[in-house]
Amino acid sequence: MAKTTIRPEDERLGLGPTFGYGIQHILAMFGGVIAVPLIVGGAAGLEPAEKALLVACGLFVSGLATLLQTLGVPYFGSQLPLVQGTSFAAVSTILAIIGDDGKEGMQHVFGAIIAAAAFGLVITPFFARVVRFFPAVVTGSIITVIGLSLMPVAAGWITGQATITVDGNVVENPDFASLENIGLALFSFLVVIVLSKIQMLSRLAVLLGLAIGTIVALILGKVDVSTVSSAAPFAFPQPFAFGLPLFEIGAIISMIIVVLVIMVETTADILAVGEVVGTKVDARRVGNGLRADMGASLIAPLFNGFPASAFAQNVGLVALTGIKSRFAVAAGGVVLVVLGLSPMAAAVFSLIPGPVLGGAGIVLFGTVAASGVRTLSKVNYQGNNNLVIVAASLAFGLIPVVSTNFWHSFPDWFVTIFHSGISSAAIVAVLLNLFFNVFLPGTPDEPSGEAAAPPLRVQTGEIEVLSEGGTLAPDSYEPDEKVEGTRAKGTSGHAH
Template sequence: MKTTTATPNLAGSRPEDEKLPLWTTLSYGVQHILAMFGGVIAVPIIIGGAAGLSVEQKAVLVGGCLFMSGLATLVQTLGFPGVGSQLPLVQGVSFATVATMLAIIGDDGTHGLRTAFGAIIVAGLIGLAVIPLFAKIVQLFPAVVTGSVITVIGLSLMPVAARWVTGNETVTVDGKSVANPDFANPANIGLAMLTLALILAFSKVKKLTRVAILLGLVVGTIVAALCGKIDTSGVHGTGVVGFPEPFAFGMPVFELAAIVSMTIAILVIMVETTADILAVGEVVETDVDTKRVARGLRADMGVSAIAPVFNSFPATAFAQNVGLVALTGIKSRFAVAAGGGVLLLLGLSPMASAVVGMIPSPVLGGAGIALFGTVAASGIRTLTKVDYSGTTNILVVAVSIGMGLVPVVSPEFWSGLPTWAGTILESGISSAAITAVLLNLLFNVWRPVEPSGMAMAAARARNVSDVEMRVLAEGGSFEAGQTVKVKPVEDTEPIAAH
């Protein structure tokens, strides 16, 4: 899509305050939503499947996630006093918490889902509380830590994609567990591979690359419908418009172990959001200081804390949309806000949510291979920013990823531990994060080790660098990717001033 000449906002000279014609604003807003829509709907479908929800119940989760993603985008882009970065950032349901939620839910169905909701509420509030200290806490999550964790997130979700394709080995009939006659059905595997092939084919077309997963899901679902593999029961009787029902699955359940696991995931989200705020500031060529980062984090954590009320999950800034801002040259936050409005309206349509919930599992499985693989690849790209020469970082990465994958390859590994410990360690992301933080402190912070002969060349997208953390902590800011002169101490406002 070509850049359109726009009229600057007379109220301010910031590039992000640019106002575009109405039709241009809407069209670019929709483009932003198409670029991230597949990721938003995938999370509630994954979680709904893990909790054993019906098609109708999955539609409730999808609607809640669309609604809250739209609300979060509006809060982040338009902003309120002390809340929202007022930058062109699209907010959506984060993949960083999926592995943790799957571990919390386990085999407990809706009770496990309610426990996950309770953990999200408390973890979101903890995230809000630690914002004043985040300039220090973020130092616990350098690239060697976040890269390891993000890699584990992607890899630990691969069994989910496989189960979508094959189904479970057993099914329950009349209260008894029997062999599933449809397990690993070649037709389902073929449908999954067709969906994956479609995604790859669409990715070859430059203008379709960013919506390749969405298009793959749409065409794959159409093929599934022609093969009689669509369940339309959840659509019948649904209304065109309806407000999300608060606590549709019951009141949240609060368990300490689940809260600890979720808090770790929330801290990872905060690191990612901080990196995305700094990145979009560079793309837009606008001033980003400590206070602006804090406002962005408050929008993130505030919406995440209330998300379970409307049957949704933690939100974060979507990095792919930062890339879309750079690609199109459209820096207006109002265009992104228009996209947020579209998301919110979709969340207010039970019928639209039910249609999304009709996507058959094999189609999701084919898309999941690409989607989850992309998450893992993003983590690997982050790890290429790590300095391996003359350090033990290769060991930190190796052991962290290994510990994160233990519960994936051996689900019963921690079953002999007390329940609270098992809930924490059975989450790949928690195991990887705890291991990576501790090993990074042990080898790189407390007593740095400099072994000889241990070198490796090994890059992600954006992460918060040591220089950026120091400048932000000292009250400085960035403009057009360059450090602005650090403010005098007396003019510096702490990161959580509001």
């Protein structure tokens, strides 16, 4: 009888844990998924009720997209634990399309999204084939940048906005980076850390950290519960609530560039979560994931939504909790759909203060970066230029993080692509890998890997072997379980 291999992501948990972990995923991404409609609604001059409609539609579309990505149907869905949500990559382009046109600008936005998403669906088979150009040196660099580039998001949740609007006037925010906000964030951070040490609670550390942090914030008077009572218990998203989409060639071209960036980011997230889960991710699976991404983006404007993308912060949650089941994330998708149909339920989840989210986000996003470092530790740096690939891709990925206006003098299409640290790192890493390891492979005269680490001396029995660059000579070392008495001198810990 043939043995059936169960993939890690196909693990089935009980009903209670499945929805518990699903809610934890939603809490980790909730701030991000509601931020985009709020920003766009403000730029378009929408009324509060119309902004609330945009938020509800964003949750509804994100839930449907998450279900498609995790459960999958033929040719659509990677069947990986990936949460889909409204992409931040599209915000600047959406605001540029809206301009001063208000609601009419929204119609041009929705038309551009439909056309660009259709274009993305058409090119997906070609795009999925690039997966073979993502070896560990590329994926490790991208995953590291994903984690590091998300740190400003966590910091922004903690500090709040530097300015706020009061009676139509922009004034300084007195609570910006206040000791109270930072203290609340650090408290939430410590709760997550402590709970992560308790075996029974470690997998729910983030969920409990958010709950306890919110309770403390409620006691401190930093939570406004009035929004819950004023929200409607049920409301189905009205299709094309802002009018039928309008198609304008300039807006479509701009949105196509955004879609290409989203596809790069989603590809990186699919590969990253595959690495974290420990499952096989091939070109076909990447293609199915991208089709789910583009399919969700295509139908999003019908329900007044914006382009969908995989959320990198939830990759960190998978790594942190060890919950690899795609069904737990699918349960989160069900929760998102319910929240999208019930503004009152959505208001309950929106009570979590930014500092509490930020405190947990530090752990989540740091875990993503640490996963990238772990992947990079498996890379061979001897006799090649892999160290240059890592160095350059990390640098380009962090440029827009540390200097947001670095590329402002370049053409808009270039800014759209390289303003995203994730897409910058992905493009640079793939191109340099092609240059050094595909088109011009070989050993440089002075391998850059020699600077990677000091030499290690490895003693096996009576034979001591010196390995240059901190990497053990492949013919002189076996794992501890195969060769007894193998040990490394120095402070590097386990050499393998």
